Amino acid sequence: GPLARTIRAKLDAALQPTHLQVLDESPRHGGPPGAETHFAVVVVSGRFAGLSPLQRHRLVHAALRTELAGPLHALAIVARTPQQGEGDSRVPPRPPCLGGSKHERRRD
């Protein structure tokens, strides 16, 4: 979908990844197919070298700042360097959705 393409383009530009997977996980969180609210990304990039997991995640967030302030509700991140290898870049098993979005009190 369009958000997936935006995410891919922004991460490509910001991190020049050697490997990038963008997965729309919204259906697992109660959304209809193509909802594009919850994503998982697997990013393999030399830019992560020497950075802690927190710092790596912040780089990813920075690239997607606009989206995270908008339609993107949740973002699971696997951030590795090429040295760490693409072999184990599977996204960890996703916790089951517990319907949290339905309980939100929105201030509109």
Next chain:
Amino acid sequence: GSGSREAVERLVRAHPVVVFMKGSPAQPLCGFSNAVVQILRLHGVEDYRAHDVLQDPDLRQGIKNYSNWPTIPQVYLNGEFVGGCDILLQMHQNGDLVEELKKLGIRSALLDAEKEKDQDKK
């Protein structure tokens, strides 16, 4: 308001382990928040402060501004932001969480589980 920097600062410093989540530890309302609760439970950490951001939109925005982190759940150890569910899971898997808890004077239950395993081998 409840989302001001001062208010959030008071909350994160109130206890060695503070979690901002959706729902409560007894009833998490989000899979990622539940994962944080389960990981803490595995380590025997049952005494911590949990704040349900679904009950307080000001706090929900305030905690994101404070940590400059866009999502919930958020875990704070000794007043310091540690990360979300993915990072806590990594720390759990690579042993860092046991170490960080030790620094707070909290002995992870997993250490006792390992001791039992070693004793069984004798």
